[in-house]
Amino acid sequence: MTMSATLTRRLLLLVLGVSLAAVFALPAKANEAITQETPRLHVSAEAYVEVAPDKATISARLWEDTPAISQREKDSFEALSDARSQLEERARKLILTLEEHGVARDAITAGSLHITPQQVHNANSDSERETLKRTRVERPVTVELKEIERVSAILDALVAAGVNRLDGVAFGLKDRDAETDRALVKALEKARHKANLMATTLDVELAGVMRIEETRSPVFQPQMMAVRAEGSDASAGATQSEYRPGTLRIDAGVNVVWSLKE
Numbered sequence: 001m002t003m004s005a006t007l008t009r010r011l012l013l014l015v016l017g018v019s020l021a022a023v024f025a026l027p028a029k030a031n032e033a034i035t036q037e038t039p040r041l042h043v044s045a046e047a048y049v050e051v052a053p054d055k056a057t058i059s060a061r062l063w064e065d066t067p068a069i070s071q072r073e074k075d076s077f078e079a080l081s082d083a084r085s086q087l088e089e090r091a092r093k094l095i096l097t098l099e100e101h102g103v104a105r106d107a108i109t110a111g112s113l114h115i116t117p118q119q120v121h122n123a124n125s126d127s128e129r130e131t132l133k134r135t136r137v138e139r140p141v142t143v144e145l146k147e148i149e150r151v152s153a154i155l156d157a158l159v160a161a162g163v164n165r166l167d168g169v170a171f172g173l174k175d176r177d178a179e180t181d182r183a184l185v186k187a188l189e190k191a192r193h194k195a196n197l198m199a200t201t202l203d204v205e206l207a208g209v210m211r212i213e214e215t216r217s218p219v220f221q222p223q224m225m226a227v228r229a230e231g232s233d234a235s236a237g238a239t240q241s242e243y244r245p246g247t248l249r250i251d252a253g254v255n256v257v258w259s260l261k262e
Contacts, residue, residue, distance in 0.1 A: 045191035053171035063138035111140035171245040180218035183252040216253030
């Protein structure tokens with residue numbers, strides 16, 4: 001073998017050795033990077049609070065109808081004006097009645113006027129069904145009560161004042177932010193308890209919090225209670241004598257990531 005061939009062979013072996021060393025070194029470096037990553041503990045927790053409501057909102061409606069007329073007749077502006085005047089007078093008397101029962105004026109809201117065309121199916125003198133038309137003029141009324149024990153008395157007052165319909169009672173909270181905060185704190189405390197329990201059981205030590213996120217933001221929704229008082233029932237004063245709002249539930253959820261001491 002010549003000197004040149006021997007040199008070429010040595011160079012090839014050297015290059016091959018360097019390449020193999022690089023190939024085998026890659027997994028080792030990757031493993032080293034993995035082992036050097038901070039060990040972590042992921043914890044999810046959910047919690048809720050139940051609280052008794054301390055306020056109530058009563059919703060009702062007043063309306064007046066124009067006389068029903070044939071579909072071919074022209075709508076009467078005078079009939080609509082009379083219906084509106086009667087409605088406004090009833091709304092005024094209703095507010096006065098509520099004030100006499102101790103409800104503050106700023107706690108009473110008489111909503112915007114709604115005018116709705118309606119169809120009425122009726123039998124004529126020949127016992128044939130015919131479709132008539134009329135116009136309904138309506139105003140919603142809401143009453144905010146900070147003393148929920150007065151709900152029954154105010155409902156009776158509304159019915160006595162001649163409301164056409166009671167839409168229901170919504171029970172809520174005066175300071176709902178404080179209760180939603182309490183639900184969130186409870187979820188975080190539960191996450192910390194779980195993390196400490198897991199760390200103690202697995203014989204590791206928590207170092208610090210690396211990330212916190214909400215998985216379920218605390219949501220508060222008023223609790224609705226239906227109340228029916230319409231038509232003849234309203235005029236008869238048929239309301240319930242007692243209301244039990246129960247409790248309101250507020251849920252919260254979190255994800256927390258702790259780093260672990262090596």
